[in-house]
Amino acid sequence: MGPVPPRTRRRGLPSTAARAARKLGEIRRAQLITTYGVGAMIAVENESFLVRGIDSWDISEAPFISEPRLAWQLGVSGFRMPPAPDPDSARDGVRAVRFPEMYSCPQCHQLQPFRKFNSSRGRAECSTCQESLVPSRFVIACTHGHLEDFPYWKWVHRGNRTESGSCGGRLTLHANGSTASLRAVQIGCSCGVEKVSMEGSFRRQALRELGIRCGGRRPWLRDAPAEVCQEPPRALQRGSSSVWFPVMYSALSIPPWSQGIAKLVAPLYDVLKDEDTASIKAYVRIRKLLLHHPKYTDEDVVAEVTRRRTAESAAVGEADDTEAAKRAGDYRRRLYEGEYRSLSKPHPEDAEEEQEFVCEPPIAPTDALRSSFGLAQVMLVKRLREVRALQSFRRVEEPSQADSQLRQAAISLAQPTWLPAFEVSGEGVFLRLDQERLQTWERQPEQVARATRIRQNHERLLSARAGDSGNPVPPSPATPRFLLLHALAHALINEWSLDGGYPAASLRERLYSDENMAGVLIYTATSDSAGSLGGVVAQGEPDRLAASLRAALHRASWCSNDPLCMEAEASGADSLNMAACHACLLLPETSCENNNILLDRAALVGTPDGRVPGFFAL
Template structure:
């Protein structure tokens, strides 16, 4: 990843030549999931923030096509993050220095980096000849803005100085008495009493000092400040709360990704005139592709797709509605199955096991589907800071990736792997989810979630506005908990680490299924063995073992009897000793879980899905 441009020395009277300095490397997938636009990254003794899309060098980047997802997001295609090649003049992804404040461990000076007069390409105190340390603390808000911690205001509280300058220099010292914030002391040479950092993480203290969000967006070059009514909060620079990616994904399902559609996407024919399509057909298509695709059909299909894209852009399909439609289409394909007869490689192969399904139907599973090949495209659409983002968040909490009012691409990655899809018995499920005890237990989580949504709505838009609907239902909680239990079990039986598996939930009044699939873009996604877990014989042994494991937790009875647990109190019987997973495996950040709905409470007052019969 190339970094902050630095100026090389030049002859007097000439302009300095700005060249990129290569700072380090990260994997492409990390630029979507971990170090995306707006995220801070530590490199040696320096800290940087990943710059916006308008600074990325995309001349030689690989385009990723997923037509269904692109229509919902309003873009033409997606791109893999670029890789740097300074010899060819491509510098990939740029970063900018942030935070601006650094300190010297020897002289304790705390000031903007430029005042240290560090040698080019280094972060050193010129006087002490010692490496500098980036500020530990930053100020961020839920709308994604971020700024340096206001040390000057913090130490000059109650003084006669009014926002200008006291003429002194600020220092920071860490006392050896403890590791708490009380031991981090800020002082100023102007003579005001020194102040510790204790209380800096309390929003009430920031309010007293009239510290407000300034609307800064340092990841965007020359970005104007935005008006912001959010109360900023102090954050540790390395905390996970400083950057939450907002990602969207879709599976490539028929007819997209195979046959004539695969040819259209692979050769980028959307928008191409007829004569270009004819030339591509004659000169670039493989014999196997020509066998399956007729030229006139190809031209006709390109024009049909262009018309559908135009209509979709005019309709401006709402985010939530669009993604609900994507999930419904995927669910139907998973239930129906698909075996490609085309000579062009298929991106989706799904079929039923050959054995009789009676052993798993006794456990409430209606159908198992072996997904022998799948492709998922994951797109970084935005990010937020502070509170973990949800689908109910307002648009202002989605920070911009670029200053451009409209771009026709977004950064993305694609994952190819395998999976197992399970559909629950609809009759048994409907009988179970109407039991009063089940409804009452799920209502506890629903109320807690609605209270959380009301609190966010009151902060963002005023208490008089409507609150978004909670997705919590007995069906959703059951499917989500089932997915977690299976991932934990299959990580033991299938040879995959739990972090290499991922859930995809299909839960509404018309859907009742869960897809467990490989979730990494490296070799862990192609080990084989996960599809084998979907065979009837394997399920007949692994499902009872998983359910038996879920009946007991080392934190019981506290875990099972909990009235609220997890972040924001939207779990019941769920903890790290039983059903919680690595964050990369869960769609909802380990929220909305309750194993009691799966295996029942010890007293039997809440019947689990496994203990009921239609």
């Protein structure tokens, strides 16, 4: 964050006229998707703001990002990178609104809405004490994403029969700082009621016992009406990570969409998709689009636009026919099947093409990897591009791949036609397991029993989150095959972070698991330089990969928390892991696409007593 000096700032944050907007601070474009996206709160000096919906953004200068496969599955025409700020003015394209509305003065201890402090222009200070104001530390939110100020008046007057706000008193907040507990935060009222601490306000039933229900407010959406919501609200710290969880979707750019004429036409498709052949050819000639691409003709452009139209119609029609499956996360199967096929076939580098996907087998033979480790294929992904888009967000409960479609909070008031996204480039290694050996292993009753235990716990959680919303309960992906691939990815990422010198947070997993897929892609795709010079690809060379697998499996065979870790009947959040803990398999959250759940180390190496066979112990 690099906020401008306070003297350049103005009171309030207009969201319409760009000339009246004031620049509060600076964040990176990617942060508007991953950390400070729509509906998230940003602290700037002694003020706090909420990022507004994308329908209030100015995207006239926002770069277009093409990834048709992902766009079709999400039902949008395309993606835009968040607008870049103009260093010479406050015009940055992204709007925000003050939230929370309640502020307090550390000198006179008044607790009231910001507007009542009558702060001087461009400052957030108490007009009486000339002290900098402090935004409310507490807010309330529900699992449907609604957000409100904490109901201080009701909290301090609980047990009294006075109606809300009718006592005529003024609220005060005292925080003596003697301890870090909530007991040190005292809320009072000038009407004479006894001061009450904030202790106990975070209990699940605390607000319900006071008769406080969710008001259905969506302050990040301009002029949004309140929704009817039956979910109980929860008190949260304003800076807590539980206040905002992004629901993101990603896709790898694969042929034919990632190279050649398809890449050339991609940024123009929205303009050309409704035009006839003559208009497309005229547009190509007038704009001289092929001036630097002599190998292509205007007929090639027409053919590519026609091909994209056909593919888009087929994808949209298929999605409409299976809307329930789409909401349940079926998009992953559609996207991942195409990626799996591309990763399984060589796509060598072509010097005459500008490629975003290069995938080749190692030069050295891989027969030893099949016989020793059951790997049917190793592919070196020397170049890849990933597009990550923000589709919605959640509060209170962290989303996972299986339930990301449940309890979403919208990022715009109307159905969006585009989504904010960013693109990253990197490299990786793709491993595909031997199907015959895998099928023999995954039918073992002991492994089936362990996977069933995790799946039942997961399905109970998914059912509870779906509640009475009417949304279909998505199936749990917890199968012996999935647990094996997931544990293998984590074990290798941990090993490469130790042996290859990569920070674990710079490596990511992508799992391909169903009855027709059994592969894992470990890759790096970050905005910095970690792993961008061929280091990850080098880890996939057969000799080095064999050494990494041996070391990773040896490390996985014993955990410093054993025997408790291996013998645990259930572990992790909501009992969705078995033999997995921070000492053996868990990774930074940025590396795992499943939030460190659905893991079992026994799938790799089995149990010490030999009752549960591991895939690599066969």
